[in-house]
Amino acid sequence: MALSQMLGRLIGVRQRVVDPGGGGAARVPRPVEAVVVGGGIAGMSAAVVLAERGVAVTVLEAAPTLGGRLGAWPEALTDGTQLIEHGFHAFFRQYYNWRAILRRVDPGLGFLKPIPGYPILSGQWPTEEFGRLPPAPPLNLLALLLRSPSLRLADLRRMDSDAALPLLSYHPERTYAEFDTATADQLLTSLKLPDRARAMLFEVFSHSFFNREAEMSAAEMIAQFHFYLLGNPEGLAFDCPDEDYATAIWQPLTRHVEKHGGRVVTEAAVTRLDREPGGWRVRTADGSAYRAAHVVLAVDPPALAALVAASPGLPGAAPRLVARMPAFGRPGPPYAVARYWMDGDVRADRAVFSGVSRQPTLDSVTLYHRLENSSRRWAERTDGSVLELHAYACDEGVPAEELAERMRVELTMLWPEAAGLRVRELRARVEAQAPAFTPGSHADRPGVRTDANGLYLAGDGIRTEFPSALMERAAATGIIAANHILRAEGAAAEPVRSVRPRGLLARR
Ligand SMILES: Cc1cc2nc3c(=O)[nH]c(=O)nc-3n(C[C@H](O)[C@H](O)[C@H](O)COP(=O)(O)OP(=O)(O)OC[C@H]3O[C@@H](n4cnc5c(N)ncnc54)[C@H](O)[C@@H]3O)c2cc1C
Numbered sequence: 005m006a007l008s009q010m011l012g013r014l015i016g017v018r019q020r021v022v023d024p025g026g027g028g029a030a031r032v033p034r035p036v037e038a039v040v041v042g043g044g045i046a047g048m049s050a051a052v053v054l055a056e057r058g059v060a061v062t063v064l065e066a067a068p069t070l071g072g073r074l075g076a077w078p079e080a081l082t083d084g085t086q087l088i089e090h091g092f093h094a095f096f097r098q099y100y101n102w103r104a105i106l107r108r109v110d111p112g113l114g115f116l117k118p119i120p121g122y123p124i125l126s127g128q129w130p131t132e133e134f135g136r137l138p139p140a141p142p143l144n145l146l147a148l149l150l151r152s153p154s155l156r157l158a159d160l161r162r163m164d165s166d167a168a169l170p171l172l173s174y175h176p177e178r179t180y181a182e183f184d185t186a187t188a189d190q191l192l193t194s195l196k197l198p199d200r201a202r203a204m205l206f207e208v209f210s211h212s213f214f215n216r217e218a219e220m221s222a223a224e225m226i227a228q229f230h231f232y233l234l235g236n237p238e239g240l241a242f243d244c245p246d247e248d249y250a251t252a253i254w255q256p257l258t259r260h261v262e263k264h265g266g267r268v269v270t271e272a273a274v275t276r277l278d279r280e281p282g283g284w285r286v287r288t289a290d291g292s293a294y295r296a297a298h299v300v301l302a303v304d305p306p307a308l309a310a311l312v313a314a315s316p317g318l319p320g321a322a323p324r325l326v327a328r329m330p331a332f333g334r335p336g337p338p339y340a341v342a343r344y345w346m347d348g349d350v351r352a353d354r355a356v357f358s359g360v361s362r363q364p365t366l367d368s369v370t371l372y373h374r375l376e377n378s379s380r381r382w383a384e385r386t387d388g389s390v391l392e393l394h395a396y397a398c399d400e401g402v403p404a405e406e407l408a409e410r411m412r413v414e415l416t417m418l419w420p421e422a423a424g425l426r427v428r429e430l431r432a433r434v435e436a437q438a439p440a441f442t443p444g445s446h447a448d449r450p451g452v453r454t455d456a457n458g459l460y461l462a463g464d465g466i467r468t469e470f471p472s473a474l475m476e477r478a479a480a481t482g483i484i485a486a487n488h489i490l491r492a493e494g495a496a497a498e499p500v501r502s503v504r505p506r507g508l509l510a511r512r
Pocket of ligand 1: 045046066070072093272437464
């Protein structure tokens with residue numbers, strides 16, 4: 005254990021048990037059926053836990069492949085088929101619940117490889133390194149303040165320390181009560197940071213949540229600062245699979261669910277949900293119907309709102325859920341992902357993953373040929389490279405190819421050698437499926453339990469009472485949904501874990 009983690013433990017920064025699980029039979033004592041709608045992280049996490057306890061679970065996924073926003077599928081290129089992903093993902097080490105699910109298929113998590121470094125690139129200022137900080141607070145914060153070229157002692161004196169206190173004082177109720185109606189932009193402005201520190205240390209961070217600062221709740225930003233930096237003993241370093249997500253995650257998880265008697269059905273878009281005596285009837289686009297006592301809706305926010313709207317019985321069965329949907333179903337801004345297959349490589353010292361600050365479109369660059377085996381093989385065969393460019397909150401209405409070209413041009417300003425690379429193939433996409441965390445949205449954010457018996461929600465937009473975000477929130481809410489079902493049916497629940505529940509300076 006690193007010194008910073010030992011110090012962190014002394015002040016209570018360590019893994020915490022939110023729910024110890026257990027409390028019932030190893031398997032459900034009588035036959036129980038459950039349907040999980042959506043085969044992303046949230047849905048498959050729920051399915052894994054339910055299947056292991058003997059629930060006859062069926063996952064219905066609309067797409068031909070599993071994974072949702074962590075999905076992967078084959079793409080035919082002119083020189084061979086490649087599996088490509090919906091986008092590069094950082095698997096942080098405090099993702100305790102998601103990692104617990106992944107351990108089912110690889111107990112040592114050997115497929116996750118550490119990514120060395122986490123640099124932030126800028127056209128204006130020198131690169132800032134985030135990944136090599138000590139893992140735990142308070143030493144990580146001290147090291148950031150002392151080492152960062154973006155913050156000098158004089159800057160710290162000019163900063164408004166009162167305004168900075170909320171960042172250190174995250175509290176699951178008070179933070180939302182005091183800051184949910186303000187924007188992240190207002191919070192950052194109130195800190196009176198020098199422009200460079202704001203751009204290099206804070207803006208890159210807030211962009212990673214697929215929301216614009218001017219439209220994102222300040223409370224949510226404080227919560228994420230706590231989850232990723234100030235309340236977590238694992239640090240900002242992260243790991244990534246060295247195989248595509250289908251091979252590393254979705255195929256083995258499917259086999260695991262099936263081995264325990266569950267079913268995973270793809271190309272099964274759910275079109276409506278009806279209450280029936282003793283449970284629910286779930287209908288799919290091909291006219292099939294599935295009956296179950298319990299249903300977990302583990303779809304993205306716009307899909308959830310659409311499904312609720314298409315289910316005429318729900319206003320009677322779950323009026324609070326229905327009332328929350330119009331606001332909840334509006335996603336965050338569009339995000340763009342462009343994967344480029346190039347005819348040469350960038351400089352050897354470029355990092356595998358880099359965040360980007362203050363470019364109009366580009367937010368991150370990933371060198372897939374130095375990360376993932378199939379891209380590595382393609383690059384070796386062709387003397388090329390595979391680059392993935394992301395924009396986390398881009399302009400509405402711009403076609404994917406245009407966003408891809410904007411990102412490529414912005415990259416050439418940061419890495420001039422990229423201008424000399426010829427594009428051999430491009431796959432570009434723009435989507436809007438990420439949850440919005442708009443100011444004032446917390447009070448009405450739906451939780452896992454709905455007001456209808458046997459109907460649960462899971463996904464990265466669903467509320468948790470403990471710090472979580474993105475993939476980890478998806479997995480945690482999936483497990484919590486499964487736990488509600490297991491407890492209702494007399495079976496043992498799954499443990500749920502998180503980081504320190506409150507900020508270092510939060511009053512009890
Ligand atoms: C480009 C990109 C990069 C990201 N990087 C990171 C990262 O570095 N770290 C991190 O933690 N997170 C990251 N995320 C976020 C992460 O992908 C999500 O938080 C997570 O995958 C959400 O999982 P989910 O199961 O809640 O939703 P989804 O993945 O959206 O899954 C929902 C599923 O429901 C299915 N569905 C929808 N409607 C229906 C229907 N009617 N019937 C049946 N099925 C339906 C969808 O097809 C989908 O498979 C990133 C996301 C993107 C887009």
